[in-house]
Amino acid sequence: MATTATISIASDIMTSFGGISNSMTLTEAGGTQDLKETTGYSRKKLASASKVDLFVMANTSVTSADNVAAKVFIKNIGNGATPSIIAKDKGVKVFINSVELGILYGGDWLMVPVSTVDAEDIEVQPESDDAVVLEYVMFYQ
Amino acid sequence: MATTTAAVTLSSDLLSGSLSVTGSSTFMKAGTTADGLNQMRMGRNEIPTGTSFDLLDATASGVDKANKVYIANLSTDNTYYVIVIIDAKVIGRLYGGDWMFLPWNMDDVTHDLEITAYTGTNTIEWVKFHENETLLTQGD
Numbered sequence: 450m451a452t453t454a455t456i457s458i459a460s461d462i463m464t465s466f467g468g469i470s471n472s473m474t475l476t477e478a479g480g481t482q483d484l485k486e487t488t489g490y491s492r493k494k495l496a497s498a499s500k501v502d503l504f505v506m507a508n509t510s511v512t513s514a515d516n517v518a519a520k521v522f523i524k525n526i527g528n529g530a531t532p533s534i535i536a537k538d539k540g541v542k543v544f545i546n547s548v549e550l551g552i553l554y555g556g557d558w559l560m561v562p563v564s565t566v567d568a569e570d571i572e573v574q575p576e577s578d579d580a581v582v583l584e585y586v587m588f589y590q
Numbered sequence: 591m592a593t594t595t596a597a598v599t600l601s602s603d604l605l606s607g608s609l610s611v612t613g614s615s616t617f618m619k620a621g622t623t624a625d626g627l628n629q630m631r632m633g634r635n636e637i638p639t640g641t642s643f644d645l646l647d648a649t650a651s652g653v654d655k656a657n658k659v660y661i662a663n664l665s666t667d668n669t670y671y672v673i674v675i676i677d678a679k680v681i682g683r684l685y686g687g688d689w690m691f692l693p694w695n696m697d698d699v700t701h702d703l704e705i706t707a708y709t710g711t712n713t714i715e716w717v718k719f720h721e722n723e724t725l726l727t728q729g730d
Contacts, residue, residue, distance in 0.1 A: 452602035452609075456691055458660060460594035460719065462630045469717065471662055471689050479669040479685065479709075487604050490611065515680065522600055524613045537616070537623045542695070548679035549701070551657070551693030552620070558598055558613040559692045562674070562682030569680075584611070588602070 451475075451483045452588050454522075454560060477590040478518040486510065488587045494529055495541065495581050500574040504587055506567050511589045513567040519589035521571060524558040529582035539579055544572040552576070553583075565589060592628040594719050596658065596691060619721045620656040627656060632717040634664075637672060637707035646703040646718055648677075648696040657696070657720045659703065662689040664713040672712050675704040686712070694718075 451474055458469040475484040488509060495501065504521065511519060523543060527535035535555035543550045543559065546569045553559060563571065575581050594617040602609040617627040637643060646659065663672055665686030674681045674690065677700055684690055694703055705714065 450604055452600070452604060454601075454689075455599045456660070456689060457597045458594070458717070460592070460630065462592045462594060462628060462719070466630070466632075469660060473688050476668065476685070476687075478683065479671070481668060485604065487602065489605065490609055516683075518685065519682065522598075522611070524611070537618045538621045540621075543693075545679060545681060548677050549695055549697045550676060550681070551695040553693055554618060554656075556613075557615045557693055558596075560598065560600075561690045561692050562684050562688065564680050564682050586600075586609075586611075588604070 450485060475520055475588050476518065478516055484518060484588045484590050486589050490584065490586045492582060492584050495575050497578050498575050500572050502570050503573050503585055504571040506565050506569055511565040513565060515564045515566050517565055517590050519563050519565045519587060520560060521563050521587045522560045523553060523583055523585040525553040525555055526582050526584055527555050528580045539581065540576045541581055541583065542574045545569055591624065591626045593626055617658050617719050618656065620654060627719045627721050629721060629723050630717060630719045634715045637705060637712045637714060639707050639710060642704050642706040644702050645705045645716060648699050648701040650699050651722050651724060652696045653698060655720065655722045657694040657718055659694045659718050660689065660691050661714055661716045663687065664715055667710065670709045670712050672714060673706045677701045
């Protein structure tokens with residue numbers, strides 16, 4: 450029962466940059482046991498510039514602790530139409546307990562380790578009222 | 591236009607139906623559709639335990655500009671970890687062998703990205719793709 454994530458980065462900004470390729474298996478804190486719990490893969494459509502919760506730690510079965518492993522993946526897939534229009538100039542701010550991590554523009558994604566302490570919720574807020582769809586999942590122990 | 595892309599593949603068999611997700615992002619300057627990020631910095635650091643270090647300083651010229659940050663913990667001992675902090679808020683623990691990728695937004699000049707190592711000296715590798723950085727004048 451394994452979950453793996455692989456990243457590949459390519460860039461022509463610097464001629465000497467050869468790119469990055471790295472894989473990881475999501476494991477429990479400080480060990481080699483695979484993470485065994487997940488929220489499942491979800492999708493949420495947002496259509497107003499209001500902050501909403503994506504993950505409420507107290508509402509998940511995750512242990513409230515800062516010493517367990519958890520990883521969050523979020524992807525902005527555009528407006529969700531068929532075909533989805535991916536606006537690179539329209540973003541969604543991502544917060545952890547009201548501290549801004551960054552902005553996911555159309556097509557952007559993130560994968561970060563998170564604390565699962567209650568109240569350290571993952572929140573999102575579109576920059577405009579235009580429709581935007583996020584896909585997201587959390588893996589945890 | 592400089593072109594930088596980050597692709598991800600996420601696979602899991604935790605669910606009865608297997609999960610396989612892919613994504614690919616092309617890095618653009620904030621609020622633009624055809625103007626790619628054109629600056630980058632990268633580094634490798636050995637982080638001794640117990641002290642919080644600024645890995646990336648927030649700057650006035652970087653406020654609300656686009657940044658993409660990749661950090662990998664190259665420590666081979668998976669009991670080693672670094673705590674990643676933004677603006678004094680703990681984001682999470684990056685254990686040996688793990689990587690993370692995020693669109694770091696400096697919403698103010700206190701929005702530093704900090705890192706603290708635990709268990710032993712952790713080795714990390716990082717890359718920041720960004721815009722709008724200017725060199726400091728000599729003597730600053």
